[in-house]
Amino acid sequence: MAIPQHTIDQILDRTDIVDVIGQFVKLKKTGRTYSGCCPFHQEKSPSFHVYRDKQYFHCFGCQANGNAIRFLMDIGSRNFIEVMKDLSSQTGIELPKDNFDSNKLKYKREAQKPKAPAESAQTAQPTPAQAKTAPAAGEQQPAFEHDPFAEFQPQDDAFYGNDPFAAFDQPAAFEQAQPDGNLYDLLENIAQFYAHQLPHSKTAQQYFKQRGLSAETIAYWRLGYAPEDWQHLEKAFPQDIEGLKLLGLIRTSDSGRDFDLLRDRVIFPIRDPKGRVVGFGGRALNDEIKPKYINSPDSEVFHKNQLLYGLYEGRKQKAQDWLMVEGYMDVIALQQYGIAGAVATLGTASNTEHLNILFKQNNRITIAFDGDAAGQKAARRTLEIALPLLNDGRELKFFVLPNDHDPDSLIRREGIENFRRLLDTAPLLSEFVFAHLTQNFDVTKPEGKSQVMGELKQLTELLPKTGSYRYLLQQYFREKLGFSRKWQPQVNNDASLSFSTKIDAEEYVIAILINHPYLYIHFEPLRALISSDLLLFNILNIFNTIFDDLPDDPELSRYYVLGACSAYHHELQHILENANISDYTSSPEQADKLAADFSVKLQYECLQQKIKSKKFSSLAEMRNLKQKIYEISKKRSLTLLDE
Numbered sequence: 001m002a003i004p005q006h007t008i009d010q011i012l013d014r015t016d017i018v019d020v021i022g023q024f025v026k027l028k029k030t031g032r033t034y035s036g037c038c039p040f041h042q043e044k045s046p047s048f049h050v051y052r053d054k055q056y057f058h059c060f061g062c063q064a065n066g067n068a069i070r071f072l073m074d075i076g077s078r079n080f081i082e083v084m085k086d087l088s089s090q091t092g093i094e095l096p097k098d099n100f101d102s103n104k105l106k107y108k109r110e111a112q113k114p115k116a117p118a119e120s121a122q123t124a125q126p127t128p129a130q131a132k133t134a135p136a137a138g139e140q141q142p143a144f145e146h147d148p149f150a151e152f153q154p155q156d157d158a159f160y161g162n163d164p165f166a167a168f169d170q171p172a173a174f175e176q177a178q179p180d181g182n183l184y185d186l187l188e189n190i191a192q193f194y195a196h197q198l199p200h201s202k203t204a205q206q207y208f209k210q211r212g213l214s215a216e217t218i219a220y221w222r223l224g225y226a227p228e229d230w231q232h233l234e235k236a237f238p239q240d241i242e243g244l245k246l247l248g249l250i251r252t253s254d255s256g257r258d259f260d261l262l263r264d265r266v267i268f269p270i271r272d273p274k275g276r277v278v279g280f281g282g283r284a285l286n287d288e289i290k291p292k293y294i295n296s297p298d299s300e301v302f303h304k305n306q307l308l309y310g311l312y313e314g315r316k317q318k319a320q321d322w323l324m325v326e327g328y329m330d331v332i333a334l335q336q337y338g339i340a341g342a343v344a345t346l347g348t349a350s351n352t353e354h355l356n357i358l359f360k361q362n363n364r365i366t367i368a369f370d371g372d373a374a375g376q377k378a379a380r381r382t383l384e385i386a387l388p389l390l391n392d393g394r395e396l397k398f399f400v401l402p403n404d405h406d407p408d409s410l411i412r413r414e415g416i417e418n419f420r421r422l423l424d425t426a427p428l429l430s431e432f433v434f435a436h437l438t439q440n441f442d443v444t445k446p447e448g449k450s451q452v453m454g455e456l457k458q459l460t461e462l463l464p465k466t467g468s469y470r471y472l473l474q475q476y477f478r479e480k481l482g483f484s485r486k487w488q489p490q491v492n493n494d495a496s497l498s499f500s501t502k503i504d505a506e507e508y509v510i511a512i513l514i515n516h517p518y519l520y521i522h523f524e525p526l527r528a529l530i531s532s533d534l535l536l537f538n539i540l541n542i543f544n545t546i547f548d549d550l551p552d553d554p555e556l557s558r559y560y561v562l563g564a565c566s567a568y569h570h571e572l573q574h575i576l577e578n579a580n581i582s583d584y585t586s587s588p589e590q591a592d593k594l595a596a597d598f599s600v601k602l603q604y605e606c607l608q609q610k611i612k613s614k615k616f617s618s619l620a621e622m623r624n625l626k627q628k629i630y631e632i633s634k635k636r637s638l639t640l641l642d643e
Contacts, residue, residue, distance in 0.1 A: 014091040031544035053466035060528030063624030107243040187277040194224030194267040224267040248297035278302045308343040333408035366397040387462035399426040468518035472588035475554035506536040511579035519595040529606035
């Protein structure tokens with residue numbers, strides 16, 4: 001049984017991991033986590049922690065970790081399907097039935113109808129050699145000297161006779177009809193059919209030429225053309241009418257007459273993450289025809305809200321940075337200029353599913369918008385959708401395009417190097433939100449500042465309550481508006497690897513915590529790893545006790561922490577005097593990244609020390625430690641790549 005990822009995610013969203021693990025382990029709430037003795041190895045003091053907000057468990061003794069599914073598989077030695085069936089019944093989310101999905105892909109093919117001799121004679125077509133002779137009187141030659149589509153016109157291809165349906169009209173094309181058709185196979189055949197029609201339309205060829213597409217680009221994206229004929233698909237695929245209707249590519253009029261959905265349009269095949277053709281987008285060649293773009297309707301294999309155009313191609317090219325743009329041609333043009341990772345929605349507004357798809361590719365994504373009023377409105381709507389998804393570590397940037405420009409035209413005007421620079425310097429979410437909110441108010445006056453903070457509060461309420469970003473954003477706004485000291489503009493990208501010679505790394509972390517208390521969630525794993533004789537160990541234990549009670553106001557939260565840590569005020573005074581972390585926190589995103597980098601760095605060092613000490617309770621613990629070191633090493637490598 002194949003279970004789609006979105007079904008697994010739905011089940012996990014409705015599963016409370018504390019309730020699941022609580023059936024097997026006696027858990028006690030400690031600060032913002034639940035702890036108990038690990039069920040996977042023998043221990044006397046609890047090192048097993050469950051995080052309800054992250055739906056995640058981790059043992060700092062044997063390094064066992066995972067979600068609710070992993071826990072149930074390990075604790076009961078059960079396979080994935082067995083666990084998913086149990087969770088499915090508990091959450092009420094139905095799993096796909098065995099063979100159900102494959103049956104949905106099938107359709108009944110019709111028998112081949114023999115043609116009458118007279119009809120065959122009337123539809124006889126010239127041979128490929130005859131088709132290559134000089135054009136008839138009045139027929140125009142291509143408008144350009146070198147035909148970029150020449151490579152798509154092999155001499156022996158029956159598609160290139162005068163009748164684009166000739167190859168499909170011959171009984172030899174279907175020597176033996178299959179009793180059942182498959183929608184994926186049919187879609188692939190249709191994509192090939194549309195691609196073969198492109199050389200028959202000079203208007204379609206001219207459209208792609210005007211957009212600057214090369215023959216290689218056209219072939220890579222499998223672009224094509226849908227003929228004007230109202231029944232061209234029925235003629236090309238006479239045995240597959242049922243499948244064509246299931247895909248919505250054939251419609252029925254009020255009078256009962258069937259007609260093709262896409263006619264006289266350039267065609268953009270749409271592929272799913274596995275590279276299978278699942279639908280088509282069609283653009284009218286006459287701008288007066290409305291709608292300009294038509295997409296295949298949703299079907300058993302095509303769900304617009306769960307797909308992004310260009311995702312498969314970007315992953316194939318191992319794209320690191322991902323940019324969401326408006327349309328198909330933007331994606332194609334960017335790829336042709338060497339910018340992989342551009343995607344577009346399929347004629348729908350961006351939604352939560354689209355953003356989650358991109359965040360699974362990379363924690364940093366950029367969204368492009370037009371600079372006009374409509375673009376600003378779309379940006380605000382996307383912002384409200386994205387905010388609940390911004391868990392710690394995720395970063396969102398906004399690339400605002402100049403008026404009357406799309407990515408393709410902007411590259412032509414600025415050149416690829418300037419375009420990359422503009423893209424790289426696109427404002428972070430914090431900068432974009434500040435500019436967006438302050439443009440409508442006079443922030444030189446108290447009333448204007450108050451209105452901005454009121455608007456900000458509404459937005460930050462959408463952010464995850466368990467993360468640090470919402471509090472960092474509030475602090476950033478307060479300081480930008482002059483409520484407290486200013487954020488320093490200097491940014492040192494090597495902050496996670498260098499610090500003052502007067503303090504060590506552990507003390508630098510303490511300085512970060514005092515200035516930004518809500519960043520504690522990054523450093524919480526260190527509690528189980530660092531030595532108990534360090535000051536950081538004591539500070540982290542205090543934070544674990546007070547974290548749930550921290551005031552929402554960033555300024556008040558700092559005073560609250562200083563009061564709770566008053567027993568160490570002499571040590572803290574020395575640290576705060578010598579660790580100028582404001583040099584490295586010019587934005588909420590920078591502060592969050594700094595904390596994450598330091599946490600990973602210190603976890604790695606602590607685990608390495610434990611490996612060197614050779615103090616293991618079992619061979620399994622040693623293996624788990626090495627696995628954990630390997631995972632953290634990968635995180636450190638990604639961090640260095642990001643710099």
